[in-house]
Amino acid sequence: MTAQTSTQAQVIPKFGEQKKAFSIDELKWLINAAKNMRDLNQAKGYLCSYFIPCSNPHGVFMWRSEIKNLEHIPDKNINKLIRPITKVFYTQSEQGPSQKVEFNINKWFMIEYSTVCVATCDPQKSRIFKLGGQLYLNIFPGFLHILRPISTFESTTHLAVKFIFSHIQDIWCSGDWNLTEYIIKWLAGVAAGRKMYSILYLKSGQGLGQRHYNRFHSAQRPRHSTRL
Structure with missing residues (x-):
């Protein structure tokens, strides 16, 4: 040498x-x-x-x-x-x-x-x-977030994730659990940095996304009672 x-x-x-x-x-x-x-x-x-x-x-x-x-x-x-x-x-x-x-x-x-x-x-x-x-x-710069056990996250984070998963199952997949499971695993693969050999193609009617957005923020808005 x-x-x-x-x-x-x-x-x-x-x-x-x-x-x-x-x-x-x-x-x-x-x-x-x-x-x-x-x-x-x-x-x-x-x-x-x-x-x-x-x-x-x-x-x-x-x-x-x-x-x-x-x-x-x-x-x-x-x-x-x-x-x-x-x-x-x-x-x-x-x-x-x-x-x-x-x-x-x-x-x-x-x-x-x-x-x-x-x-x-x-x-x-x-x-x-x-x-x-x-x-x-x-040249991969590294992940934005460090992997953490799910038990270390706050309850608000758990609720937000549950809402997203429910949205995927009820809206994206029309209640089909097999399709929901596939999409969740697909997203997990992307987050883990795996090379995916498929893409997700979403299509809906005009204004559908805006209606669900309004429904979500309406559900998150605090309710106040007025005492006369």
Whole structure:
């Protein structure tokens, strides 16, 4: 395994794990502090924990730790973030004068760094995964709500869910429990992030939805008694 391959194997799992925002000054400091080419692995690792090249869509994905999300950046704009910071080393050869070796972090990332991903969206996969030898970047941002036991919800939430389920059974499905159960399971599949191979098609007469909306809010309106 080459030194470059070893570095890539180390940084790939760390992409998207940084807690602090990317800093060009931090990257510059790591490069300037390097005393040899091997020391540059720290700068490479830092850079690759925020950026990963992508072939589809073409460009670079950046991990935005402050919002815990990914941003797609076209290649033509990447120089604004990955500056062409250069470091020069002089290596002493056994025979003859010392040799000059120049390292450019932008050139290394855009040309020499061989890790290239394909973007996908799958709630059941990790941030970085391989399938059939292809490296994939999972851009799924995560679920809006955390899964909780039903017993932890308030009674008002239970009543609201019961109302929705009753509406599905009585209005959508005309009282057909088998159809109601199918729809509830279908909605649960969507909420769980499964890929659905069917769609729900609803059709009703004009104004039907508005009448049920008015009926619902009429039922929720508090009743007051007036004492004469």
